[in-house]
Amino acid sequence: MRLERHDHWIRGALVAPSSGEYLPTIDPMTAEPWAEIARGGADDVDRAVTAAHEAFGAWRRVGPSARAEVLWKLGDLIAEHADELAGLESRDAGKVIREVRGQQVALRNWYHYYATLAHHREGRQVPHDSESMLAVTVREPYGVIGVIPAFNSPMMLGAMGLAPALAAGNTVVVKPPEVNALSLLLLGRLAKEAGLPDGCLNIVHGYGHEAGDALVGHPLARKIFFTGGPESARAVTKRAASGLKPTVLELGGKSANIFFEDVDVDKVVNGVLAGIFAAAGQTCVAGSRLLAHHRIADQLVKAIAERARQIRLGDPTSAATEMGPLSQEKILTGVRSRVDEAIGEGAELVVGGPGARIPDRGWFYAPTVLDHVTNDMSVARNELFGPVLSVIRFGDEEEAVSIANDSPFGLAGGVWTADLRRAHRVARSLEAGTVWVNTYRALHYGTPFGGTKNSGYGRENGIDGFAEFTQPKSIWFESSAEPMADPFVLR
Numbered sequence: 001m002r003l004e005r006h007d008h009w010i011r012g013a014l015v016a017p018s019s020g021e022y023l024p025t026i027d028p029m030t031a032e033p034w035a036e037i038a039r040g041g042a043d044d045v046d047r048a049v050t051a052a053h054e055a056f057g058a059w060r061r062v063g064p065s066a067r068a069e070v071l072w073k074l075g076d077l078i079a080e081h082a083d084e085l086a087g088l089e090s091r092d093a094g095k096v097i098r099e100v101r102g103q104q105v106a107l108r109n110w111y112h113y114y115a116t117l118a119h120h121r122e123g124r125q126v127p128h129d130s131e132s133m134l135a136v137t138v139r140e141p142y143g144v145i146g147v148i149p150a151f152n153s154p155m156m157l158g159a160m161g162l163a164p165a166l167a168a169g170n171t172v173v174v175k176p177p178e179v180n181a182l183s184l185l186l187l188g189r190l191a192k193e194a195g196l197p198d199g200c201l202n203i204v205h206g207y208g209h210e211a212g213d214a215l216v217g218h219p220l221a222r223k224i225f226f227t228g229g230p231e232s233a234r235a236v237t238k239r240a241a242s243g244l245k246p247t248v249l250e251l252g253g254k255s256a257n258i259f260f261e262d263v264d265v266d267k268v269v270n271g272v273l274a275g276i277f278a279a280a281g282q283t284c285v286a287g288s289r290l291l292a293h294h295r296i297a298d299q300l301v302k303a304i305a306e307r308a309r310q311i312r313l314g315d316p317t318s319a320a321t322e323m324g325p326l327s328q329e330k331i332l333t334g335v336r337s338r339v340d341e342a343i344g345e346g347a348e349l350v351v352g353g354p355g356a357r358i359p360d361r362g363w364f365y366a367p368t369v370l371d372h373v374t375n376d377m378s379v380a381r382n383e384l385f386g387p388v389l390s391v392i393r394f395g396d397e398e399e400a401v402s403i404a405n406d407s408p409f410g411l412a413g414g415v416w417t418a419d420l421r422r423a424h425r426v427a428r429s430l431e432a433g434t435v436w437v438n439t440y441r442a443l444h445y446g447t448p449f450g451g452t453k454n455s456g457y458g459r460e461n462g463i464d465g466f467a468e469f470t471q472p473k474s475i476w477f478e479s480s481a482e483p484m485a486d487p488f489v490l491r
Contacts, residue, residue, distance in 0.1 A: 005036045006181070008044055008205060009188035011051045012198030018043040023178055023206070028094035028325040029315055029362045037181050040206030045173070045214035048202035052144040052171040053220045055199030060141050060169040068115040071167055074194035075111030078104060078155075081190060085155060085183045090316045093151055093180040094324040094363070095279055097317050103156045110156075113445040114163040117466045121168055132480035133491075139470035141169035142222040146215045148208070148236070150227040151177035151327055152282045154184050157250075160449070160460040161225035162201065168469040171200045173221065175212045179328055181205050208232060216240050223247070223469075227284075229383070230454045248458030248468055250284065250450055252383040253411030256404035257287030257440060258426065260397075260417040261295040268416050268438075269303045272389070275414060275440045277311060277367050280323050281387040282331070284455075285412040287440055289373075289380055290391045291400050297393045301371050304389070305351040308367040313359055325362035326386060332363045335386035339368060342379035347390070348372045375403050383409070397422060405431045410452035414440045433459075 005022055007014040017038035024033035038044070059067075078085065086101035123137040145165040149157035154176055162172045176184040184203055191201045204211050208228075216224050216239040226236045227250045240247050257275045259268060275287025292300050316324030326332045339353050352368030365386055373380050373390040380390050394400045404413060413432040417423050427435040433451045436442060443449065448464040450456060459465050485491070 003033055003036045005038075006185055006205070007038050008040060008048065009185060009201075009203040010044075010048045011202070012192050015044075015047070017041070018047075025092055025179065025181065026328075027091055028327055029091075031329065031361070031363065034091065035182065037178065037205040040175070040204040040211035040214075042210075042214040044204050044206070045211055045218060048173045048204045049144055049215070049218045049220045051199040052173050052202050055197055056141075056143050056171045059166075059171055059197060059200050062169070064118040064121065067167055067169065068118040070195045071111050071115035071118065071163060074191055074196070075108040075115070077190045077194055078111065078187070079108035081186065085186060087317065088182045088186065089153075089155065089180060090324070092182060093282075093327040094316050095152070095282070095327075096321050096324050098319060099279060100153075103153060107155060107159055110159050110445045111163050114167040114466070117164065117463075118167040120463075120466070121470055123472065126474075132478060134477040134479065136475050136477070137472045138475065139168075139467075140473050141470055143170060144221050145170045145172050145469065146218075146221040146224045147172055147174045148212055148215070148224070148226045148228070149174070149177065149184075150284070151180040152279060152284075154180050155187065157227045158184055158187070160465065164466045165225075165469050166196070166200060168466065170469055173202045173204060173215055175204055175206065175208070175215050178205065178207055209235075212236075213239055217243060219243060221245065225460075225468075226250070233456065248450075248460070249456035250458075250460060251411070251454060251456040252385075252409060253284050253286065253451065253455050254289060254381065254383055254407050254409045255285055255287050255412040255414070255432065256289045256291050256407070256430070257414035258291040258400050258404060258416065259293060259296065259300060260400075260415075260419070260422065261293040262418045263296065263416050265296055265299045265303055269300075269307055271414065271416060271438075271440050272300070272304050273307060273311075276389045277308065277323060277387050278441060280326055280365075282327060282385050283441070285434070285441060286385075287412075287414050288384065288388065288390060289375075289404075289407075290389055291394055291403055292391060293400075294393045294395055297391070301350060301369065301391055305369050308351050308369060311367050313364055313366070323367065323387065325364045327363070329363055331385055332365055335365050335384050335388060338379050338382065338384050339370070339388055342370050342373065342377055342390070345377050345379075346372070346374075347377065347379065350391075352387070375406055381407065397426065401426060401429045405429075408454040411455035412436070412451075
């Protein structure tokens with residue numbers, strides 16, 4: 001039986017790959033292909049970027065009200081098609097349907113928010129000593145923006161780039177993740193239905209080292225927004241640097257979720273689970289390092305292990321499932337290897353791990369807790385992107401902060417305490433772009449998001465994220481009728 005094929009989206013229409021080649025997209029529940037996507041290359045990317053470049057001239061001149069109207073309608077259409085979009089992402093990447101459907105519904109607010117920001121591409125007037133001199137700034141779009149989101153939440157991560165880009169007057173070329181591409185392809189059709197002019201949003205499928213590399217290196221792509229891992233980011237930034245173009249990188253994490261001795265253990269267990277077992281640990285902000293004060297560590301680990309054993313693994317498209325399979329076989333292989341290595345280095349396996357009961361089919365790995373991990377172990381320093389929790393014990397606040405910051409990453413962190421003063425101190429001391437206090441894994445369109453160190457740079461969401469899609473231009477006006485003064489002196 002021939003699999004259904006899905007082409008690129010260029011100039012508002014489906015376009016077959018110039019090579020005629022297609023890639024299989026795999027269902028993680030069956031480890032079998034269920035569809036095919038176009039294998040994009042440099043020719044396909046050139047067509048897409050050229051289309052975006054040609055559309056930019058007209059789109060940048062469209063008033064903010066018209067741009068806002070398109071984005072507002074697009075948000076409504078995404079919410080109306082939430083079930084279809086969620087079904088695609090759940091089957092393509094193995095994420096549970098309850099989460100991905102919630103994301104699609106929430107994206108209505110995301111797009112509505114960026115629609116309002118279309119009216120806030122504001123400049124300013126800069127005071128000058130001369131009464132006859134007026135200096136003002138305006139903010140202008142870059143042109144063609146390249147957006148490369150990660151596989152775990154392509155619609156949401158894509159929205160953080162393409163929605164503000166369009167609101168600011170840019171045009172966009174998206175290279176979806178090859179393992180979870182079909183939701184973004186549907187977005188192209190919805191954008192056209194919302195009234196977005198052809199060429200403003202283009203989608204080219206394919207491998208990162210082929211289509212992605214061609215997009216980053218294309219001379220007409222003016223700025224790149226990339227979500228992924230540090231190794232891929234190094235290749236992206238090197239390619240972008242050859243064209244002297246800026247990038248915004250949202251990369252991995254090894255976030256510390258810190259629990260102090262004054263917490264009510266029974267009430268905070270879900271905060272641990274949300275940090276590491278939601279999305280099967282396949283989230284960049286995963287609280288994969290649990291820092292537990294030694295007074296409550298035994299009690300907390302016991303409670304987590306009991307709850308971890310109860311997590312319902314199964315078909316991600318079922319409403320009853322709490323954790324689906326990992327999205328890719330290579331990730332499963334890596335998780336297995338890291339856990340085996342950690343046990344060999346002295347970590348204590350509390351629950352899960354090798355030999356744990358899992359469904360008969362699919363790329364599953366059981367929720368796993370490793371106790372007595374030290375911060376120099378590889379499992380504590382490398383992002384696994386799987387459901388593996390490393391428990392590190394600490395004695396006081398200073399030690400907790402030291403352990404948390406002793407990491408090459410700096411994307412997020414959590415602080416759990418009843419002491420408000422301590423919460424402020426620790427939150428300010430953590431080297432992370434986001435810190436949650438007495439909660440975890442909260443995200444909002446108005447709150448800037450991004451990392452430090454190997455977790456990337458630049459920001460998405462909020463006013464700070466919107467500013468990434470424009471650049472200031474200074475304009476000087478001289479109103480004096482007098483001749484210019486000494487031309488050899490800086491004015």
